[in-house]
Amino acid sequence: MDKVIPYGRQYIDQEDIDAVVEVLRGDWLTQGPKVEEFERAVAEYCGARYAIAFNSGTSALHGAMYAAGVGPGDEVLTAPITFAASANAAVYLGARPRFVDIDISTYCIHIDKIEASISERTRAIVPVDYAGYPLDIETVNDIARRHGLVVIEDAAHALGARRATAGRPAAGQPLGSQADMTILSFHPVKHITTGEGGMVLTDQVEFYKKMMVFRTHGITKDPGSMQEDHGPWYYEMQDLGYNYRLTDIQSTLGRSQLKKLEGFVAQRNRLAERYNEALAGTSWIQTPPPAPAGSRHAYHLYPILVSPEMDRRKVFDYLRGKGIGVQVHYIPVHLHPYYRRCFGCRPGDFPVSEGFYAREISLPMFPGLSLADQDRVVETLINF
Ligand SMILES: *Cc1c(COP(=O)(O)O)cnc(C)c1O
Secondary structure (H helix, E strand, C coil): CCCCEEECCCCCHHHHHHHHHHHHCCCCCCCCHHHHHHHHHHHHCCCCCCCEEEEEEEHHHHHHHHHCCCCCCCEEEEEECCCCHHHHHHHHHHCCCEEEHHHECCCCCHHHHHHHHCCCCEEEEECCCCHHHHHHHHHHHHHHHHHHCCCEEEEECCCCCCCCCCCCCCCCCCCCCCCEEEEEEEEEECCCCCCCCCCEECHHHHHHHHHHHCCCCCECHHHCCCCCCCCCCEEEEECCCCCCCCCCHHHHHHHHHHHHHHHHHHHHHHHHHHHHHHHCCCCCCCCCCCCCCCEEECCEEEEEEECCCCCCCHHHHHHHHCCEEEEECCHHHHCCHHHHHHHHHCCCCHHHHHHHHHHEEEEEECCCCCCCHHHHHHHHHHHH
């Protein structure tokens, strides 16, 4: 059989390997200077004041929700078409995720449906830039401001996306400072990788301080914020936190990967354009919505929708049988047994998301995908 083409894959070069080998020979494997270097580099790239590295995108979401004050009895709004972590992080803190259906013109949370889902208990909104599409965060921010909510943008798919914002350069502005907090993931299928890893970006010092303490057991050594002082060894655990630290080894890899990000995103956009052109004449395939004018898509995924009359399962099995490692993103979170059991979610609750799930297939999309392999994907798909 032909070699299997995955739907996503990391791109690691000799420069990345050399950088990691060098840190292994040094004094610090964790809690050294590399974490801060990586944080500063990502903050600068994204135009955010603060960046807090975490050991996964999931722990970054947990930290952001903690900083937002999410707690027992609260509600957090997100879309069903996302990775489970977007909702799970609220559950970790005793809150209840409340889902808002997606907008079929963006595949992201339906912004006009947010307000109807806000209650007395709502604390935060977690919009997800699905596939790397920069959603309309300004309207989400306006809604949040009116209701006193915190906006945590789950940009795990969207590092490198740019968004047209009023009064900003024509090329658009990177994601990272437009929401109260913005979350990134450095899992190997994402834009840059640290193996496992994540980050929160924010301009607000209070959120930053809370997350710095939260990611290291709730412990502080800052003399200005401690209640007692027993001596030079003294530190205080002031709240319940976790060990959510990223290592120096991982941060070094991330710093090296970041240098290649612009090239990665450009290549993802080139591949998306090639897919768009090659599939334009195939009536049973719907290609994904392009980024709004003045914005740049980050194309973490290239999601196609097969027409409702088609059997998605047959298309999927056919492609997998031909060595094309397609995937489906995502099983709507509310349909997982845990969410049905613990939160009373049911099929039919979010019809647009469920209809989307029934039709979606993610085609291979990663910077190292050769044009020849991409052509093979297209030919196989059209031959079906
Ligand atoms: C990848 C991802 C995350 C975080 O995942 P980790 O694997 O913990 O880094 C969060 N939300 C979305 C939408 C994701 O795709």
